[in-house]
Amino acid sequence: MKVMILGIDGYIGWPLALREIEKGNEVSGIDNFFTRRRVREVNSDSVIPISTMQKRISAVREKTGARINFYRGDVANPSVVIDAVKKEKPDVVVHLAEQRSAPYSMIGLKQATQTMVKNIVSTLNLIYAIKDVVPHAHILKLGTMGEYGTPNIDIPEGFFEVQYNGRKDYLPFPKQAGSWYHWTKVHDSNNLMFANRVWRLGITDVMQGVVYGTRTTDINRTGLRTRFDIDEVWGTALNRFCAQAVAGLPITPYGKGGQTRGFLSLEDSISCLDLSISKPPAEGEYRVFNQFDEHYSVMQLAQMVKEVFEHDTGKEAVIRNVPNPRVEAEEHYYNPEHKKLAEMGYRHSRELKDEISIMLEDLAAHRPRIEALSDVISPHTAWKSSGIN
Numbered sequence: 511m512k513v514m515i516l517g518i519d520g521y522i523g524w525p526l527a528l529r530e531i532e533k534g535n536e537v538s539g540i541d542n543f544f545t546r547r548r549v550r551e552v553n554s555d556s557v558i559p560i561s562t563m564q565k566r567i568s569a570v571r572e573k574t575g576a577r578i579n580f581y582r583g584d585v586a587n588p589s590v591v592i593d594a595v596k597k598e599k600p601d602v603v604v605h606l607a608e609q610r611s612a613p614y615s616m617i618g619l620k621q622a623t624q625t626m627v628k629n630i631v632s633t634l635n636l637i638y639a640i641k642d643v644v645p646h647a648h649i650l651k652l653g654t655m656g657e658y659g660t661p662n663i664d665i666p667e668g669f670f671e672v673q674y675n676g677r678k679d680y681l682p683f684p685k686q687a688g689s690w691y692h693w694t695k696v697h698d699s700n701n702l703m704f705a706n707r708v709w710r711l712g713i714t715d716v717m718q719g720v721v722y723g724t725r726t727t728d729i730n731r732t733g734l735r736t737r738f739d740i741d742e743v744w745g746t747a748l749n750r751f752c753a754q755a756v757a758g759l760p761i762t763p764y765g766k767g768g769q770t771r772g773f774l775s776l777e778d779s780i781s782c783l784d785l786s787i788s789k790p791p792a793e794g795e796y797r798v799f800n801q802f803d804e805h806y807s808v809m810q811l812a813q814m815v816k817e818v819f820e821h822d823t824g825k826e827a828v829i830r831n832v833p834n835p836r837v838e839a840e841e842h843y844y845n846p847e848h849k850k851l852a853e854m855g856y857r858h859s860r861e862l863k864d865e866i867s868i869m870l871e872d873l874a875a876h877r878p879r880i881e882a883l884s885d886v887i888s889p890h891t892a893w894k895s896s897g898i899n
């Protein structure tokens with residue numbers, strides 16, 4: 511199978527490329543190194559050092575014999591996507607190449623506009639490239655569980671039955687995203703749904719939970735690491751908590767820490783994507799998967815990091831709540847469904863506590879890099895002060 515990965519240089523894109531090579535698939539990819547550049551802009555860097563794309567590709571060739579066809583370019587530029595799709599004629603395109611930071615999108619108007627335009631236009635470019643060049647190819651698009659927000663009812667997988675004034679219909683679940691970034695994903699989902707309705711493209715729209723971890727079986731086998739961000743703009747709460755514990759800094763949940771989200775390990779995220787690739791949608795199908803294993807509150811995460819750190823090192827870790835820079839419900843109902851991937855054969859393989867232990871060990875090997883970045887872990891980007899710059 512020919513698998514094209516938009517965003518192949520990223521946290522998920524790189525281990526997905528390793529998995530697809532291991533499966534014997536032909537892998538190509540596009541990236542413009544947007545994440546590397548933007549992370550440096552906030553004076554941060556991946557804590558786990560990563561090589562250049564050129565070196566990554568040579569290392570893959572050396573270790574596996576496989577060749578990755580790489581295209582450097584911005585997927586918001588139509589010719590970049592169209593030309594690569596024409597050349598590769600992929601069976602599936604996995605679209606991971608979007609600006610993925612909620613805080614980045616909330617810095618101000620410039621960042622909000624860039625996130626809106628690049629994310630939405632890149633998905634439109636892909637839709638048109640598939641429709642006109644390889645109409646039977648599968649679009650596998652990464653959205654986020656954050657598209658749904660935190661409604662006071664159960665969250666279905668994409669669609670639900672609604673009864674209103676005596677009539678019934680099966681409709682998309684109303685979304686209530688919590689940042690401009692998350693809204694771009696909602697707009698992408700609407701555009702994908704429309705493209706499916708008009709042109710019957712085969713689409714999987716993945717509502718992915720927060721991904722954690724530093725390793726996958728393919729990373730362990732090849733030694734080819736993926737990026738790991740810990741700053742307030744690009745690092746997730748769990749990444750920041752692990753880095754804080756390792757550097758001897760207080761673990762800082764935002765607000766009361768009651769915000770609950772779905773989580774899954776990097777290994778399980780890659781397995782879910784691989785399963786979606788190997789079992790594509792039916793001709794003309796638009797399917798939505800809620801992809802996460804468990805849900806935890808931010809405070810539960812902080813406590814778990816503290817517990818695992820203290821158990822593994824015998825040292826004390828301190829939790830200190832800080833004012834929440836985001837506008838979000840800090841205590842809420844949260845019960846999303848996630849059955850479809852399990853029905854297709856997916857089995858969750860990693861436990862959060864075990865992965866935290868591995869993350870802490872991997873981060874401890876880079877403690878000086880974390881200490882050098884300690885200023886950028888604390889929150890600076892506040893939703894309420896987002897302005898015209």
Ligand SMILES: NC(=O)c1ccc[n+]([C@@H]2O[C@H](COP(=O)([O-])OP(=O)(O)OC[C@H]3O[C@@H](n4cnc5c(N)ncnc54)[C@H](O)[C@@H]3O)[C@@H](O)[C@H]2O)c1
Nearest residue numbers: 517519520521522541542543544545584585607610652721
């Ligand atoms: N990591 C998570 O916890 C998580 C959770 C839910 C959804 N997602 C989604 O999964 C996708 C991948 O996430 P990730 O964590 O690997 O992010 P990442 O930033 O590490 O990877 C994205 C890659 O895409 C590239 N890219 C971004 N914009 C581009 C553009 N316009 N043109 C070309 N390349 C571009 C970046 O340089 C980067 O290498 C994103 O769409 C993200 O929103 C991630």
